[in-house]
Amino acid sequence: MPLSAALLQTLHSIVGDKGFTTNQGEIAPYLQESRNRFQGHCDILIRPKNTQEVAEVLAICNDENIPVVPQGGNTGHCGGAVPQGGILLNLSRLNKIRQLDGLNATITVDAGCILQNVQLTADKADLYFPLSLAAEGSCQIGGNLATNAGGIHVLRYGNMRDLTLGLEVVLPDGQIWDGLRALRKDNTGYDLKHLFIGSEGTLGVITGAVLKLFPKPKARACAFVASESPGHLMDVFAYMRDYFGEQLCAFEMMPRFGLDLVLKHITGTTDPFAIAYQWYGVLEISTSRPNTNLQTELEEALHPLFDRGYIQNAVVAQDLMQAEKIWALRESMSEAQKREGGSVKHDISVPVSHIPDFLAETSHAVCNVVPGSRICAFGHVGDGNIHFNISQPETMEKAAFLTNWEALNEIVHEMAEKYEGSFSAEHGVGQLKINEMDRFRGGVELDSMRLIKRAFDPNNIMNPGKVVKI
Structure with missing residues (x-):
């Protein structure tokens, strides 16, 4: 149902010319999902400049039962930030x-x-924020929180849920919850931030966050290893985890087919080895101790x-x-496979212990x-997360x-x-x-999730049709 001219004017007055448009040409770049599976549509794009503006917009939308889709960098892969009507709140x-x-x-x-x-801001202060993603040059913290983003360093530092101390959230009715507490110990009832982390904008709009920082790594070492099977790569992982403890910050796995695609499609890449192997691992260790020769270690x-036969090169x-x-x-x-x-x-x-059997049975079934x-x-694979493509x-x-x-999908998810x-x-x-x-x-x-959704968002205006059906 089209919004009235008066309502459009009210929304426009809240965010100003820079924060409001109904021009479909200007809106179009915000409507495409990163993998081109979903094409969105909406009549209004609102880009507030502060938390108060978000609150005022949500209060009006809640009163008028207008759907709102929060959006960050729109780098997600599941269509969670793609609107199907209503207002897109970027x-x-x-x-x-x-x-x-x-x-x-x-x-x-x-x-x-x-x-x-x-x-970069943390780095300038000689500190370290460890979340690292392929899209880190364009993804936004709100989206990282809304999807509980992980990345390559979860093994050592955890995902966004582990990296967050406090949140500021605008609730669907426009109330602002100021939970920006920089505390590592705070046992005062329910820890509300964990409801919003991973909720994909279905309970409210995250507008601010207190994030943990860590000592900056002073030394790193990276290795590329070849193995004949996923089972042997798991043996390598277990050995390295025991050997280096918390210094092991990443452990990745890739098959020969994947490496072939990269070498074929990505300019400037080269095979580290003269001959082909079946499976490869990428591992990284780091330490905040200076003057440490991690390469030698x-x-x-x-x-x-x-000697144990776990790696071939x-x-x-x-x-x-x-x-x-x-x-x-x-x-x-991912880019190579797309091409x-x-x-x-x-x-x-x-679970990490099930990776070899999962891969074997699922590949056979597919x-x-x-x-x-x-x-x-x-x-x-260090945290059990496989992109089974x-x-x-x-x-x-x-x-x-x-x-x-x-x-x-049915095969892979059932497995x-x-x-x-x-x-x-x-x-x-x-x-x-x-x-x-x-x-x-x-x-x-799922019933409990729906109860939470209804409690926070009784009018179901927040990113409807995502995560849970109401």
Whole structure:
């Protein structure tokens, strides 16, 4: 239903010319989902510049039952920030660093701050914010919080839930909850911030956050290892975790097929080894202790793994440039697979101990349904998060392959459930996986989520149709 001219004028008066548009040409860039699976539509784009403006807009929308979709950098993969009508509330103008407390090792930021800017601000203070994503140059802190983002350093530092001390949130009726407490100990009832982290904008709008900072790593070392099986890579992981303890900050896995795609499609990449192997691991250790030769320590730690048959080859980066080249092989994989053609992608997690069996059984089941499917299973195996992606068979057209999307989803998600895992590890639910919530999170769990949703948002204006059905 079109909004009245009077209501449009009221909204315009709150945020001003820079924060309001109904021009579809200006709105269009905000409506496309990152993987082009969802195309949004809305009549109004509002870009408030502060928390008070967010509150005033939400109060009006709640009174008028107008749907509101909060949006950060719109880098998500599940359509959670793509509007299907109503008002799109983009937070990119809320981009101030409010405070950095070096002694308390915290940084307080607006939700619209770009992740990379938060990293750089911490770095200038000789501190470290460890969340690291491929989209860190454009994703925003509010979106990272709304999806409980993970990335490559979860193994050591945890995901956004672990990195957050306090939040500022505007509730659907326009009330502002000021929970910007920079406390590591605060047992005063329910910890409300954890309801909003991971809620994908369905309970309110996160406008600010207090984030944890850490001592800046003074030394890093990175290795690229080759193994004949995922099981042996898990042996490498277990050994390195015991050997280096908390210094092990990342452990990634990638198959030969994935590396082939990167070498084929990404300019400037090279194979670290002269011959091909079946599986590869990327591991990184770091320390805040100065004058530490981690390269030598890592090389020494790798030697017994050859004797045990866990690895077949290895290279340790000797400088930052070599380390960046190694990481580029892993971080370019999604883009390389996109250039190869059609793919069905999954973001699952299972206990680390189940990874080899999950990969073997799921790959077999997928190829039984679509013979010739090329499995590109890679990701953050140190925390059990696998991006189980399936590329089209070389002999099949993209359109024909993608007709199997639902059948392949069912296989992969059922297997994740069988192996005590989750169908959504770090990308969220959004629109893409909302039906899976009914399949895998039904009963008491999903009923409880709906009760929480109704308690916070009785008019269901906040990102309706995402995460849970009401």
